[in-house]
Amino acid sequence: MKGIPLYEKASSMRTSMAIRDRFSKKLSCPQCGNAGFAEASEIDDPTRKHPDFKVDQLPRGFGVQRAANHQESFMLKCECGRKFPFRSLAEAAAERR
Known part of the structure; x- marks a missing residue:
């Protein structure tokens, strides 16, 4: 039985994979003021x-x-x-407008 070459499998997988959207977000603690930038990603x-x-x-x-x-x-x-969410519901609602 003849198998499919590895490079053909990899190329067919690439077409079905979604692209990840990468972004930075400034985090700020509402209690103590600690702040900095987080790096995050999600499937677009x-x-x-x-x-x-x-x-x-x-x-x-x-x-x-x-x-x-x-x-x-x-x-x-x-x-x-x-404790607080990465993105508040108010931020999400403002983005939808």
Whole structure:
């Protein structure tokens, strides 16, 4: 039985993979004022059920409280103990206008 060469498999996979949208966002703790820039990414395909949101890098003093597939559900925690979403619902609503 003859198999498909590896390079053909890889090229057919590339056409079905979605492109990741990468961006930076300034984070600021509403409690202590700790601030910095986070690097994040998500799949840029409006037909997907969820965008597979990921935070690739966080500034010093911030950590992941709860990972999620959407920016509004992805919870961060500042070193002071304050928890907040990566993107607030108000930010999301303003972006839709």
